[in-house]
Amino acid sequence: MVESFEGWTSWVEDAYLLCTPEDPECLKHHYITRTEKDEPQYTVDEEISMMNEQITKSEGFDIDFSLFRCLFNYHLVDPNDYDFLEDETTETNGDFMKRLSQESLKRYNDECGTKFEFLEVVKANFHGSVGYMFLITFQVFDPSDDQEKTFQARIRYTTHYPTEFVFCRPKPNPEVDSGETSKEDVKG
Secondary structure, rough: OOOOOOOOHHOOOOOOOEEEOOOEEEEEEEEOOOOOOOOOOHHHHHHHHHHHHHHHHOOOOOOOHHHHOOOOOEEOOOOOOOOOOOOOOOOHHHHHHHHHHHHHHHHHHHHOOOOOOOEEEEEEEEEEEEOOEEEEEEEEEOOOOOOEEEEEEEEEOOOOOOOEEEEEEEEOOOOOOOOOOOOOHHHH
């Protein structure tokens, strides 16, 4: 029996290559738009390095997929598709990301005693993780100062186990060097 580790869902997984541009499987993904004609031309190793740099810097939330011709384990969620729910549903990926974001924010508000209001999903990435690990960025409204703020949620979803809401937080300020969120981040 495999033992699970406390906090393993918070680890940031490195990128690994699924296929190169020569593989027709690469072309099936809506966000692969770069071709061999685009400049600069990166090698596969350079793309892996660039992808890992972006993952490390943003914990997987802010990846510029337009830089890559290769397909990696991290993917951009297509909000108009129906990839994640097994049962017959009319809920799109976008609807599902909205629902997960709203539940994350509700849990955050309950835990922190805040009253942030969900506005919209900005983007969502995912990678496999005993199901899917969603990295969702969304906008909220803060009634305490009438400002919009950006939040992030890490959520592990599988059809076989309860959904795990790993964390929900204000998007960290890149100027804050620790893993903690500063008071200024929450204030906007």
